[in-house]
Amino acid sequence: MQALHTTDYAIIIGYLFLTVVVGLYMTRKASSSLDHYFLAGRSMPWYLLGIAGMTAWFDMTGTMIITSFLYMLGPRGLFIEFRGGAVLVLALLLAYAGKWHRRSGCMTGAEWTIFRFGHCSGAGAVRVISAVLGVTVNIGMLAYLVRGTSLFLDMFFPYPPTTCALILVAITTIYTMCAGFYGVVLADLLQGIIIMITCVIVGFIAWGMVPDSSSLASVASQVTGNSQWTHSIPAWHTSMPKGYGAYQSLIMFALFYLVRNILGGMNGGAEPRYFGARNDRECGTQSLLQGITVAFRWPMMVGFAVMGIYLVKGMYPDPSAISQAADLIHKSFPAVTASSWHDLTSSIAASPARYAPSVVEGLQGIFGADWGAKLALVGYHGTVNPERILPAVLTGMIPVGLKGLILVAMFAAMMSTFTATVNMASALFVRDIYQNLMRPRAANRELIAISWLTTLVIVAVGFGLGITASSINDLWGWIIMSLTAGGTAAMLRLYWWRTTAWGMAGGALLGCMGSILQRAFIHQMVEWQQFIIMTGLSFIGTVGVSLLTRIASMETMMHFYKTTRPFGWWGPVKAQFTKEEQKKLTSEHRNDIITVPFALLWQVTMFLLPMQLVIKSYSSFWLTLPLFLVGVAGLYWFWWRNLPKAEPTQKLPERDGVPLKEAEAKVTASKT
Numbered sequence: 001m002q003a004l005h006t007t008d009y010a011i012i013i014g015y016l017f018l019t020v021v022v023g024l025y026m027t028r029k030a031s032s033s034l035d036h037y038f039l040a041g042r043s044m045p046w047y048l049l050g051i052a053g054m055t056a057w058f059d060m061t062g063t064m065i066i067t068s069f070l071y072m073l074g075p076r077g078l079f080i081e082f083r084g085g086a087v088l089v090l091a092l093l094l095a096y097a098g099k100w101h102r103r104s105g106c107m108t109g110a111e112w113t114i115f116r117f118g119h120c121s122g123a124g125a126v127r128v129i130s131a132v133l134g135v136t137v138n139i140g141m142l143a144y145l146v147r148g149t150s151l152f153l154d155m156f157f158p159y160p161p162t163t164c165a166l167i168l169v170a171i172t173t174i175y176t177m178c179a180g181f182y183g184v185v186l187a188d189l190l191q192g193i194i195i196m197i198t199c200v201i202v203g204f205i206a207w208g209m210v211p212d213s214s215s216l217a218s219v220a221s222q223v224t225g226n227s228q229w230t231h232s233i234p235a236w237h238t239s240m241p242k243g244y245g246a247y248q249s250l251i252m253f254a255l256f257y258l259v260r261n262i263l264g265g266m267n268g269g270a271e272p273r274y275f276g277a278r279n280d281r282e283c284g285t286q287s288l289l290q291g292i293t294v295a296f297r298w299p300m301m302v303g304f305a306v307m308g309i310y311l312v313k314g315m316y317p318d319p320s321a322i323s324q325a326a327d328l329i330h331k332s333f334p335a336v337t338a339s340s341w342h343d344l345t346s347s348i349a350a351s352p353a354r355y356a357p358s359v360v361e362g363l364q365g366i367f368g369a370d371w372g373a374k375l376a377l378v379g380y381h382g383t384v385n386p387e388r389i390l391p392a393v394l395t396g397m398i399p400v401g402l403k404g405l406i407l408v409a410m411f412a413a414m415m416s417t418f419t420a421t422v423n424m425a426s427a428l429f430v431r432d433i434y435q436n437l438m439r440p441r442a443a444n445r446e447l448i449a450i451s452w453l454t455t456l457v458i459v460a461v462g463f464g465l466g467i468t469a470s471s472i473n474d475l476w477g478w479i480i481m482s483l484t485a486g487g488t489a490a491m492l493r494l495y496w497w498r499t500t501a502w503g504m505a506g507g508a509l510l511g512c513m514g515s516i517l518q519r520a521f522i523h524q525m526v527e528w529q530q531f532i533i534m535t536g537l538s539f540i541g542t543v544g545v546s547l548l549t550r551i552a553s554m555e556t557m558m559h560f561y562k563t564t565r566p567f568g569w570w571g572p573v574k575a576q577f578t579k580e581e582q583k584k585l586t587s588e589h590r591n592d593i594i595t596v597p598f599a600l601l602w603q604v605t606m607f608l609l610p611m612q613l614v615i616k617s618y619s620s621f622w623l624t625l626p627l628f629l630v631g632v633a634g635l636y637w638f639w640w641r642n643l644p645k646a647e648p649t650q651k652l653p654e655r656d657g658v659p660l661k662e663a664e665a666k667v668t669a670s671k672t
Contacts, residue, residue, distance in 0.1 A: 004156050004157075004403065004404070004407075005400040005401075005403070005404075007400055007401050007404060008400060008401065008403050008404030008407065009404070010404070011401070011404030011405060011407075011408055012404055012407055012408060012411070015408045015411065015412075016171055016411070045278070045282070046277065046278070046281075046282035046283075046285045046286040046289070047285075047286070047289060048189060049273045049276065049277060049282070049286040050285070050286035050287070050288070050289030050290050050293070051189050051192040051289070051293065052189075052192075052273060052420070053273050053286060053287070053289075053290035054192055054195075054289070054290050054293040054294045055191050055192050055195065055412065055413065055417070055420075056273075056417050056420040056421075057087050057290065057294050057417075058195055058294060058297055058413045058417070059145060059148075059413050059414055059417035059418075060145070060148055060149060060152060060410045060411070060413045060414035060417075061144055061145050061147065061148020061149065061151075061152075061414070062084075062085050062148075062417075063297065063300075063301060063390065063410065063413060064148050064151065064152060064387055064388075064389075064390045064391075065085070065148070065387060066081050066085045066297075066301050067301045067304045067305055067308070067386075067389055067390045068386030068387045068389055068390075069081065069386070070301055070302050070304075070305035070611075071224065071304075071305040071308045071309065071386050071389045072224055072226065072240060072241065072244065072386055073226060073229070073238065073250075074220065074226070074228070074229035074230055074231065074232075074302075074305070074615070075230070075231070075232045075302065075608060075611045075612060075615070075617070075620075076228075076231060076232060076233070076234050076235075076238070076250065077305075078298070078604070078607055078608060078611070079234045079250060079251075079253070079254035079257075080247055080250070080253060080254070080257070081257075082253075082254050082257030082258050082260075082261060083253075083257040083260060083261070083477070083480050083481065083527070084257075084261070084480045086261075086603070086604070086607060087290075087291075087294060087603075088258065088261035088262070088265065088600060088603065088604075089261050089264050089265035089268045090265075090287055090290055090291050090294075090599075090603060091265060091595075091596055091599035091600045091603055092262070092265030092266055092268060092596055092599075093265060093268050093269055093274070093283075093287045094284055094287035094288060094291070094595070094599055094639070095592045095593075095595040095596050095599060095639065096566075096567075096592040096595075097265060097266065097267075097268045097269040098268075098269045098273075098274040098277070098283035098284065098286075098287055099269075099274075099280040099283040099284065100269060100494065100564045100565070100566055101269035101270055101271075101274045101275060102269075102274050102275060102277045102279075102280065102283050103280070103563050103564050103565070104275075104563065104564060106275060107275055107427065107431055109130060109134065109270025109428075111127065111431055111432055111436075112270060113126045113127045113130055113493075113501065113504070114127055115560060115563075116493050116501075116552070116560050117493075117500070117501040117552045117556065118552050118553060118556035120501060120552070122500060122501030122502040122505065122549065123501040123552075124436075125501065125502070125505050126501045126502075126504045126505045126508070127432050127436065128432065128433060128436070128437065129504075129505050129508050129509065130428075130432070130490075130504075130508065131428040131429065131431075131432035131433050132433070133487060133508055133512055134424070134425065134428040135425045135428050135429055135458065136483070136512075137479065137483055137484055138421050138422070138424055138425035138428075138458070138462075139425065139458060139461050139462045139465065140462075140465070140478075140479045140483060141421045141462075141479065142418070142421055142422070142425075142458065142459065142461075142462025142463070142465075142466065143462045143463075143465035143466035144466065144479060145414060145417060145418055145421070145462075145466065146165055146169060146462060146463050146465075146466025146467060147466040147467065148387075148414075149164075149165040149168060149169070149414055149466075150162055150164065150165040150342070150466070150467060151342060151387055151388060151391070152390070152391050152410065153165060153168065155376060155388070155391035155392065155394070155395050156391070156394070156395065156407065160343070160346070160347070160350075161342065161343055161346055162343070162467050165463070165466075165467070166463070168411065168414070168415075169418070169459060169463055172414075172415045172418045172419060173422070173455060173456065173459045190412075191409075191412030191413070191415070192293065192412075194405070194408055194409050194412055195296070195297075195409045195412055195413060196293060196296045197405075197409075198300065198405060198406050198409035199296040199297060199299060199300035199409075200296070200299075200300075201402065201405075201406075202299075202300040202303040202304065202406065203299035203300055203302075203303045203610065203614050205303060205307070205398075206299075206302070206303030206304070206306040206307055206614050207303070207613065207614050207616070209306060209307065209310060210306060210614070210615060210616050212616055213230050213615055213616045213617045213618070214230075216229070216230060216306065216309075216615055216616070217229055217230040219309055219310065219313055220309050222313065223309045223312050223313050223319075224241075224309065225239055225241070226238065226239055227239075230615055230617050230620075231620075232608055232611075232612060232617065232620045232624065234250040234251050234254055235250055235251065236249065236250070236251050236252075237249060237250070238250045241381070241383045241384075241386070242381035242382065242383050243379065243380070243381045243383070244386075246526050246527065252528070253527070253528065256527075256528045256531060260480065260481065260485065260531055262596075263488050263491065263535070264484065264488070266491045266494070266495070267487075267488065267490055267491035267494070271424065272420075272423065272424060272427070273286065279644075280643075280644050281643050281644050281645065284639070284643055285643075291599075291602075291603055291606070292606075295606045295607055295610065298607045298608075298610055298611050299610035299611060299613070299614045302611040302614050302615065303614055304389065304390050304393050305389065306614065306615060307393045307397050308389035308390075308392065308393050310397075311389075311392060311393055311396055311397055312377070312384055312389075315373075315374055315377070315396075316374065316384075321366050321367060321374075322377075322378055322379075322382060322383060322384060323382035323383070324366050325363060325366050325367065325374075325375060325378045326378050326379070326380070326381070326382035326383075327382065328359065328362045328363065328366070329344070329345065329348075329359070329378075332356065332358070332359050332362075336380075338380045341379075341380040342385075345375050345376065345378060346376070348360070348363070348375065349371075349372035349373075349375050349376060350372075352372075363375060373395070373396070376388060376392060377389075377392055394406060394407065394410075422455055422458060422459060425454075425458050426451050426454045426455050426458065427451075429454045429458075430447055430450050430451050430454055434447075434450050434454075435447060477527045477530075478515075478519055478530070481527040481528070481530045481531040481534075482515040482518055482519065482525075482527075482530035482531070482534050483512065483515045483516075483519075483534075485511070485515070485530065485531050485534040485535045485538070486508070486510075486511025486512035486513075486514055486515040486534040486535075486537065486538050487507070487508050487511055487512055487538060488511070488534075488535045488538045488539070489504075489507040489511065489535070489538035489539040489541070489542035489543070490504055490507065490508060490538075490542070492504075492507075492539075492542055492543070492546075494564075494566050494568065495566065495567070495568030495569060495570075496546075496568060496569045496570075497551070497557060497568075497569060497570045497571070497572060497573050498546055498547070498551060498569075499542065499546050500545070500546045500549045500550065500551055500552070501549075501552070502545050502546070502549040503541075503542045503543065503544075503545040503546025503547075503549060504542060504546075505545070506541040506542060506544065506545030506546075507537075507538045507539065507540075507541035507542030507543075507545070508538070508541075508542075509541065510537045510538065510540065510541035511534050511535070511537045511538030511541065512534075514533065514534055514537045515530070515534050518530060518533070518534070554572075554573070554576075557573050558573060558576055561573045561574070562577075565585060565588065567585075567589035567592065567593065588642075591638050591639065591642050594634075594638045595634070595635065595638045595639040597634075598630070598631050598633075598634025598635050598638065598639075599631070599634075599635055599639070600631075601627060601628075601630060601631035601634070602628065602631030602632055602634075602635055603631075605624050605625075605627045605628035605631060606628060606631075608620075608624050609621060609624055609625065609628060612624060
């Protein structure tokens with residue numbers, strides 16, 4: 001479906017061309033060493049890393065899925081996105097998790113394992129297992145991004161969804177391979193500015209469309225069937241359309257997702273943005289900036305949801321026509337599946353001559369002359385497909401020129417997340433598998449070449465998985481609540497001195513293998529059950545094997561604890577320090593822990609407030625504002641006042657792209 005003006009196409013082509021030019025320009029600098037390629041030489045200022053963090057969270061597919069829940073639920077859709085889209089892990093990264101990882105001087109989370117357990121067989125096994133699982137999770141994320149991209153692009157370009165996604169993925173891959181983390185961060189600055197401007201524009205357009213909150217509530221109830229659409233407080237039970245019935249127990253899901261994010265945040269920080277930060281203070285300030293800038297996303301998404309409600313009301317005066325069209329397609333194509341539904345309906349709309357006249361004539365009889373545009377929103381279950389609301393709004397309600405700018409913002413969101421994901425997956429393979437196991441003496445040129453090859457393979461596998469997924473919500477739910485939950489107990493290495501390397505290996509294998517088997521054989525398991533089972537398996541494996549295996553040497557744990565300074569059950573190790581040192585550690589830990597609930601309150605209310613303004617729910621706004629101010633006050637008192645002064649960047653000397661301290665450790669280990 002060709003829905004763009006020449007001006008819009010020119011804006012998009014110009015943006016993509018500029019992106020490739022930036023990538024090619026940065027190739028030489030990024031290729032100077034592995035540390036430069038994956039971490040930009042650990043020299044990027046906090047504000048660039050903060051914007052890069054925002055754009056990494058702000059992906060096209062996530063924006064589509066969150067918009068779909070806001071379309072179905074109103075502002076309460078935020079509570080479903082406690083599972084990931086609300087990025088609640090930022091509260092813990094801001095308070096302490098980010099700085100713990102920066103202090104290690106490592107490049108990847110898998111390499112960090114050696115730092116924690118020393119050079120032993122168990123740590124080596126965990127490093128490889130962690131790298132393999134990390135690559136697997138990132139491939140799953142790529143599949144999720146690809147699936148959303150295919151759902152999005154065919155609304156605007158007269159080509160099959162898979163072809164559209166392939167072109168954009170190919171351009172992004174070239175840019176990622178050439179520029180490394182330098183290109184990721186610098187391009188993210190431009191992309192972040194475009195995204196935030198777009199968010200403000202969309203929010204104001206939607207605000208202008210709403211007469212008042214009660215009028216919007218009435219229309220939303222007619223369109224979505226949800227009589228509490230403008231409410232901000234989650235209910236125990238809420239009505240949901242077919243295909244989303246599992247989310248009816250809204251409060252229960254919000255609580256499960258909250259626990260999931262807290263556990264994930266306690267284990268977070270193993271990301272290039274934190275490993276590459278210049279000092280502890282900048283770990284915190286970049287997290288603060290990430291939270292503030294990602295808040296721009298929410299008024300834009302609820303704006304799309306508002307416009308989607310008015311669009312659907314105008315497109316389908318008779319709502320029963322949607323179910324009639326779905327029934328017609330099911331009868332005509334009885335073998336169609338949820339994963340192939342979108343490709344089929346897009347193909348019918350784009351090439352009606354290829355299909356039986358009875359199908360096209362039937363759709364024309366149901367929808368009228370513009371049946372192709374209306375078919376695009378028909379879902380597999382005979383309802384409006386909420387995952388298509390965002391592109392449908394762009395197609396039907398945004399003027400020329402502005403449409404091109406918003407599409408560029410969506411492309412920027414997809415590309416920034418894509419590049420960050422590919423960069424992390426490639427680093428795990430090259431650093432922790434290829435260089436660690438296969439070619440420890442590989443020269444820099446060889447390592448960069450392998451990075452490029454790895455990127456191509458990872459992208460190809462992720463693309464293949466993405467185009468076969470049934471829905472982006474299904475894929476996202478499995479990644480967050482099953483696959484990554486299977487590695488949750490890895491957090492114990494930060495908080496429990498008795499955790500062993502083999503314990504981590506046992507927990508990761510048990511939890512993640514359980515997740516893979518569940519996906520293969522019990523595909524329909526609801527998300528909260530996935531989370532409980534996989535998290536339980538992860539903790540059983542980690543604790544059980546840790547108690548049966550030998551701990552790291554006290555010297556290794558002392559070095560880790562003194563460098564990282566974590567809180568938790570570290571009694572035997574902490575006892576080795578002087579009373580004065582212990583007192584200083586206790587003070588830092590107390591402030592870090594108290595900061596977390598205030599940061600969570602600040603973050604959740606900061607996302608709610610602009611949504612309440614867009615839908616003109618001013619009474620809810622004035623009730624939310626005092627809670628936001630309490631969060632701000634707590635952040636200032638327990639966190640901001642205690643931030644350390646900025647330190648000069650401490651760069652690690654390298655040998656063939658490997659930090660010298662690690663290279664020397666490998667030599668020492670080989671001699672013994």
